[in-house]
Amino acid sequence: MEISGPNSVAVRTENVCRHYQMGEALVRAVDGISIDIRAGEFVALLGASGSGKSSLLNLVAGLDRPTSGAVIVHGTDLAALSRDQLAKYRLHTVGMVFQSFNLIPSMSLLENVELPMRFAEVDRRDRSALARQSLERVGLSGRLSHRPMELSGGEQQRASLARALINRPKLLLADEPTGNLDSRTGTEIMELIHSFNQSLGMTVLMVTHEQTLAEKYAGRMLHLADGKLVDDKANKIELEPVRPPASRGETQ
């Protein structure tokens, strides 16, 4: 949180393991992974089903604690944080997007996007305006009072992106954000994530099954197999920066 220059390390895992004891058998969901992700990087996490992608992402998100090894985010070892501090870390440092959107069905889009601000105790009078802004950025300004079920998958995922970004996180963690979407809508979402990565300088760690999407948007691809890192390669991407740097000061 102190060190956040463009080339500083945003996420570092040191021989991190997450093992599950299933009766007799020990499931090594994450088995000794060490990676460094620099601030502002767009990293794709690839691998077969059950290779441990989600497990690793949850460790970085502070939703889960490793069996051994360390996860260090912007210089803070998550293992040293209390449950409360970990909640604060999720609230302010991390934004999460899921395959199944995970919007709260009883709340309108505006209320869904406002929810993290309630936990962050943002002044009630400012919340509505901030949530509108955020929904506007993902192109949903006309759907503020709709419930999630009244929207298409792509719209729901955009709303969940708006919610993930509302507390201005340094780290966007996405677990197969396009997994439930058709390829055209999936591309729209990827464009959005890419634009936030570019304009806000936000570090992105994204789990995906789709090699082509990863190749198109991610600057780096990590391949997992059986809980281990099997491949780590940089990727030359041909996309242009989407937004002018001027909009950077607005949110950062």
Place this chain on the structure above:
Amino acid sequence: MKLYDVTDLAIRNLRESIFRNSLTTIGISVGVASLVAMLSLGIGLQQLASRRLEKSGLFDTVVATSRRDLRNFREQREEGPPPAESRSLDEAARQQIAHIPGVVEAYPDIRFVTDLRFDGKPHLTMVAGIPFSAKNNNDAFDGMQGSFFSSDASPEVIVQRSFAEELLAITPKPGSDNTSIAELAKPLLGKELTMRYAERTSSPSLGQNDSAAYSVVSRQQVLKIVGLTDLDPDSMRGMARARVFLPLKLAQNLHVMPSNLRDASASDSPSYTSLSVRVTNPNQVPAVEDAIKKLGFNAFSIVDATRSMRQFFAVLDGFLAIFGSLALAVASIGIVNTLVMAILERRREIGIMKALGASDADVRGLFFAEAGAMGLVGGAVGVTLGWAIGRLINFGTNIYLERQHFPSAQIWSVPLWLVLGAIAFSIVVSLISGLYPASRAARLDPVQALRYE
């Protein structure tokens, strides 16, 4: 999370499953209602009993007598000056006693045995003067037939049931119901009694210093029966209690020769046989009694029975509260059940909130607020319901009392502290019920919760 947000989210959640939460809240209401109904009856009965006891004059009256009364000589020997030197209970003494703190009034006891003629037949009985203030202070006159004296000196009498029966030559049969007081009153109200008595007049021929000299003249006074009481207004007097009552001023003006000769011979100025001293509160009886003794008179009272009565009602209220709380205890299990179900249903939602950065305390607070809100609403509805039930019981009881020719009575009371206390209790019970579900929700593992589809 701020309190506003916790409350807001809690209310949203309660509305999401409004049917189930309403049922739970109704459960709480019934529990609170039974508690309030029980306690309101307990409190009402206690108030009724203490009103009755206070108005009976048994516990708020001290009787003062002069130590010169030779009948008491032997008992009083150890304390105070010898009877011969002690003060006489005259008007000056009465005023002094009336000014003791805590004393409402001190009035002379005028009672004599005399002959009352009705329909030409003589009836011998004890007659007593009663002060005009007894109209509102003595419970016996609350449910009486006819009316109280029209003034403090009017030639009127109120007769007690047993004397009325004697006048009408009715002998109450044991086992069967008594003749109702209204039936007794019909032939008697407005009728006249002729009282024959001996008047004592001081002899004008003798010197002022020798007021002990007097003459006795036989007189008679016609008295109109204005009222008839069922209860005994003079119950404190035991064997000496009167059955016919005159206005006190009238009784004083008659200067009836005391039935006890010694009272007469000992007096050197117009003095009273005894004074009834009424105090504001039964608690003050001992202090007033002491003060009267310090002034040089004898004083006696019946020990304060209200204390043991209060003790009895404290125990009764305790039992009623326990029984009333049983329903609330059952209702609190309903809260636990509802909230645990809500956790299962909202498992994913809790996981999402945690992933978004909600702390354990946020989640716990949310479930607490839901429990508290159900407690608050349940408490408020329950108090209203309990109040209505208490009223209904009171209403029914009074119909029954009326059928039995008893005066109506307020056996139910809902003081403000009971209203607020019941609501607070309901909230506290609900919060305690929310303790387990709330901590279970707070401990929920977000990874598991989000995996669950």
